[in-house]
Amino acid sequence: MAERADFDIIIVGGGLSGGLLAWLLKQRRPGLNLRLLERDATLGGNHTWSFFESDLSAAEARAIAPLVTSSWPGYRVHFPGYERELTTGYHSIASQHFHAVVAATLGDDAILGADVMAVAADHVTLASGAVLRAPCVIDARGAQPSPFLALGFQKFLGLELRLAAPHRQRLPIIMDATVPQDNGYRFVYTLPLSADRILIEDTYYSDDASLSMDALRARITDYAQRQGWTIAEIVRTEHGVLPIILAGDMERYLALQTEGAPRIGLAAAFFHPTTGYSLPDATHVAMLLADHAEAGALTSAGVSARLLAHAKTIWRERGYFRLLNRMMFRAGHPRERYTILQRFYRLDTALVQRFYAARLTWSDRLRLVIGKPPVPLRSALGCLSEARMLKRHNNA
Numbered sequence: 001m002a003e004r005a006d007f008d009i010i011i012v013g014g015g016l017s018g019g020l021l022a023w024l025l026k027q028r029r030p031g032l033n034l035r036l037l038e039r040d041a042t043l044g045g046n047h048t049w050s051f052f053e054s055d056l057s058a059a060e061a062r063a064i065a066p067l068v069t070s071s072w073p074g075y076r077v078h079f080p081g082y083e084r085e086l087t088t089g090y091h092s093i094a095s096q097h098f099h100a101v102v103a104a105t106l107g108d109d110a111i112l113g114a115d116v117m118a119v120a121a122d123h124v125t126l127a128s129g130a131v132l133r134a135p136c137v138i139d140a141r142g143a144q145p146s147p148f149l150a151l152g153f154q155k156f157l158g159l160e161l162r163l164a165a166p167h168r169q170r171l172p173i174i175m176d177a178t179v180p181q182d183n184g185y186r187f188v189y190t191l192p193l194s195a196d197r198i199l200i201e202d203t204y205y206s207d208d209a210s211l212s213m214d215a216l217r218a219r220i221t222d223y224a225q226r227q228g229w230t231i232a233e234i235v236r237t238e239h240g241v242l243p244i245i246l247a248g249d250m251e252r253y254l255a256l257q258t259e260g261a262p263r264i265g266l267a268a269a270f271f272h273p274t275t276g277y278s279l280p281d282a283t284h285v286a287m288l289l290a291d292h293a294e295a296g297a298l299t300s301a302g303v304s305a306r307l308l309a310h311a312k313t314i315w316r317e318r319g320y321f322r323l324l325n326r327m328m329f330r331a332g333h334p335r336e337r338y339t340i341l342q343r344f345y346r347l348d349t350a351l352v353q354r355f356y357a358a359r360l361t362w363s364d365r366l367r368l369v370i371g372k373p374p375v376p377l378r379s380a381l382g383c384l385s386e387a388r389m390l391k392r393h394n395n396a
């Protein structure tokens with residue numbers, strides 16, 4: 001006989017995807033006996049999650065509005081040969097605020113300092129040896145290494161600075177690629193958080209995942225000085241190594257999800273293949289599962305089936321992004337990667353929006369590759385086969 005369940009649903013990992021799902025479920029089905037298990041002392045880790053207004057539907061934007069900490073009416077990009085201001089709204093969520101809002105809604109349903117050793121379809125085992133049971137267990141423990149994905153990386157160090165005087169920067173500059181290029185495509189990302197506070201991230205689209213914190217810290221300090229800014233205090237530091245998918249074996253990667261507990265977030269490869277950003281996907285999946293929960297009882301098998309259908313659809317739809325990534329990472333010289341982005345940002349605003357929202361039309365896809373190729377044709381042709389790239393990657 002099956003053992004009695006302790007809860008209706010257990011979500012393992014209180015980062016972006018798990019925290020968001022628990023928070024939405026609690027609002028939509030307050031009677032649900034839910035537990036969110038997070039290993040750390042806070043939910044959400046140490047991040048600034050940003051997204052474009054056009055990434056989300058109106059309903060998704062309304063749902064996560066209480067989490068948003070900063071908003072701007074547009075953003076800028078700077079390249080050696082070109083500068084542009086775009087009027088698409090841009091928003092950020094600070095993980096400290098995320099923790100405060102989500103923890104307040106969940107109360108005792110969020111268990112912090114809960115290190116989960118094993119996750120199965122109907123129970124989880126904590127490091128203490130305790131076993132908690134539920135008919136629905138969701139694994140949201142973040143990025144998992146897999147031989148079925150060939151990756152490049154978007155890696156960065158960010159310093160949130162308080163300056164001695166106002167910086168006078170009105171909008172985020174999401175790419176300032178006028179800086180010297182090395183270690184792949186390099187750009188500086190700046191978010192003006194208040195009159196005298198700014199987040200500066202030194203970022204690289206790189207073939208390897210290593211980060212030299214000291215070198216990047218020095219580069220950020222140097223960048224601030226060049227803007228004429230005097231640093232009064234480093235308020236906070238964050239760093240990230242985000243996956244950029246070059247190639248993958250969808251069938252085998254997704255097979256992982258059918259074993260036991262369904263996965264969400266980076267663990268399920270629910271992120272934009274070219275930017276590594278997962279906030280729009282996390283919001284979409286949380287809404288999808290909140291709808292699913294309203295329709296009937298939650299089980300691991302039912303959620304797995306729902307998510308598998310979603311995962312297969314987006315994997316198919318995003319094959320084009322993986323192809324672009326292969327061109328960017330494998331066909332051209334790393335130092336020339338910025339020319340691809342510089343060319344991209346000359347395209348019209350609606351296309352740029354659809355690119356970041358991973359909703360390109362067929363004519364967008366054509367427009368992105370026609371004209372003067374930004375990489376040598378021969379090398380580009382060598383990148384066409386996803387299966388061959390994955391094999392080469394695994395043999396290397």
Ligand SMILES: Cc1cc2nc3c(=O)[nH]c(=O)nc-3n(C[C@H](O)[C@H](O)[C@H](O)COP(=O)(O)OP(=O)(O)OC[C@H]3O[C@@H](n4cnc5c(N)ncnc54)[C@H](O)[C@@H]3O)c2cc1C
Pocket residue numbers: 012013014015016017018037038039040043044045046047048049050051114115116117140141142143238239240241242264265266267276277278279280
């Ligand atoms: C610094 C940084 C900035 C980023 N900025 C953006 C951005 O601007 N926009 C965007 O869309 N994306 C951004 N990303 C990418 C991506 O959206 C984030 O990494 C996002 O947090 C991934 O969500 P997740 O829920 O999959 O994983 P995570 O947020 O990493 O959550 C996983 C959680 O599981 C917990 N956990 C792991 N193992 C266990 C265990 N055994 N037991 C219990 N708990 C466990 C972890 O402590 C963590 O809290 C950023 C990433 C980083 C690192």
